[in-house]
Amino acid sequence: MLIKPRVKSINHFVLESVNYRMGLSVEDNRRYQNQMKGFQGEQLFDQLINHSQQNGYVVNDLFLSSKETHYQMDSILILNKQLIIYEVKNYTGEYCYKNGSLFSKNGYSLQNPVDQVNRKKAYLNNWLLNNGYLHKTKAYVVFINSDFYIYNLPLTKSILFVGQLERHFKTLTNANQSVNAQDKKLAQALANQHNGNYRPDNLPSYGFDSLKKGILCPECFSFAHTDTREKRICTTCGHIEKIADAIYRSVLEFQVLFPEVPISVQKIFEWCRGKYTKPRIRRVLSQKMTKYSNGPMTYYKN
Ligand SMILES: [Zn+2]
Known part of the structure; x- marks a missing residue:
């Protein structure tokens, strides 16, 4: 059951609008392309989880703010007193695993997504304790693009490639997972904590006068x-x-x-x-x- 549907973040939305009404700098355009690619990956994940017909409650792109940090969770599934976090990565290409990091062929390194999702898991764990929930937490990094490969990746339970997702969801379904009132209460409590007004401080600069006026097509962004x-x-x-x-x-x-x-x-x-x-x-x-x-x-x- 979907408790919170996925919508574009303010960051994504602003970059998109400014792109079609004014144009973006090279750096902002790179960020916009990344936002689009990430969002497409998340939508593909949504299709797969929907298709698997889970009993649990799904909370999408939850944005939680604490005093020091912000945490964005791509997808959360709550069922049978457990909370599962999915961090969806739409990476493409070939990478090599070395000393806990991922390196591209050109030597660029990627932030280790497993560390990233584990920090979110730790934060949510504390949140659950502080709010009186006894749910167990699990976290997975999902590489949603079939055109992605990691060489020398040690066996790790917290990574799922797109080809493994169907089996992963089936295992959850087959475990005869039930949902209870606490699961629903938690899903709604998390959705209520969502900070939908967060504006990152690196948004492109624009003013009313500098943006092209008119209504954009929601499908192709044309004014015509x-x-x-x-x-x-x-x-x-x-x-x-x-x-x-x-x-x-x-x-x-x-x-x-x-x-x-x-x-x-x-x-x-x-x-x-x-x-x-x-x-x-x-x-x-x-x-x-x-x-x-x-x-x-x-x-x-x-
Ligand atoms: Zn159109």
């Missing part, structure tokens, strides 16, 4: 479109969307980019490049959000 009375049709990929939905989607994108700027009809009118009338935008905002006044000005909140 044609409209019927109620629908917006992407002329690049053919995606069809209700105009009201497209406007609201654009409002949500604006909020992620500019969390400090109040939402007004005028601002969204400009953000949509004057394409839709102010009464139409006002209608969407009134339907989807709550109106409030600040002196003579009217704003909208979720």
